[in-house]
Amino acid sequence: MRLVIARCTVDYAGRVTAHLPMANRLLLVKADGSVSVHSDDRAYKPLNWMSPPCWLIEDSGQDDEAVSVWTVQNKSGEKLVVTIAEVLHDSEHELGAEPGLVKDGVEAHLQELLAEHIGTLGEGYNLIRREYPTAIGPVDILAKDAGGSTVAVEIKRRGEIDGVEQLTRYLDLLNRDPLISPVYGVFAAQQIKPQARTLAEDRGIRCVTLDYDALRGIEPDEFRLF
Structure with a gap:
């Protein structure tokens, strides 16, 4: 340049x-x-x-x-x-090859952070694996809750109805596997639209709102009284 x-x-x-x-x-x-x-x-x-x-x-x-x-x-x-x-x-000036924009807070980052801090979903949760393979695509996170039940987690930056439908398809397939069933779902996102929350809860899927900064261990910068 x-x-x-x-x-x-x-x-x-x-x-x-x-x-x-x-x-x-x-x-x-x-x-x-x-x-x-x-x-x-x-x-x-x-x-x-x-x-x-x-x-x-x-x-x-x-x-x-x-x-x-x-x-x-x-x-x-x-x-x-x-x-x-x-x-x-x-x-x-020779700038060299441009690696491209790396966005902060994309779904891959959220998945990695949530896997590292699986207790965000609840006390006693344990990670089975990330990107759990299925015939219709990988489940973002497969985990066990405190009671030993299997949990399939779908992670989005913005939780919309399409994400709930995607998780529903995963759950239908996973619950056919006697080695891990019963499997219930968690829909996790930084922001979940009301329509998506309503649909998820109607299908027995728990919704969790993720705080990206908290997952990274960054304290909020608002003034505190104590």
Whole structure:
């Protein structure tokens, strides 16, 4: 990635025309070929840009008022012309491969944390295994309660009716296995919609609301009296 901070004007010619008068701006040239023009506000959104596939031609200025002129053009003939009067910074950086966004609190994290803290479901609970295999897919958690009964746990970030239906199918199948039946269900989520709770409880499935921070051992930051 190339980062250039420059005093420049920007002109766009394509389906519409646009002009940015002289000012200090950040110019980003990415490895994918895209070029974008940013100001010191507007969050992430650029003032103007050219998406790939496009190409950048950099020429020295034709007069004393321009250090260089960037012409960015795409196959449609659209042009982004950046006339640079002064370069304040110019650097290139190799960022490497992007691993992608890893979301915090996704179902896989919740499953792992709940397995580590299976007592969240109740005193005397013991983990049998995570991802318990069945013919229609793995059950998130299979456990034993204090009385020795088998418990199938379905975990969601947001508990909706589809999740209850999924757990119901697992329970129907698991209860055909004489080695682990009877099996009852727990529907666990950070947030459970009222319709899903009603359906679950009507089918004898217990609902548990998960506190993600508590599972991670993070204390709430609200002020306390004692």
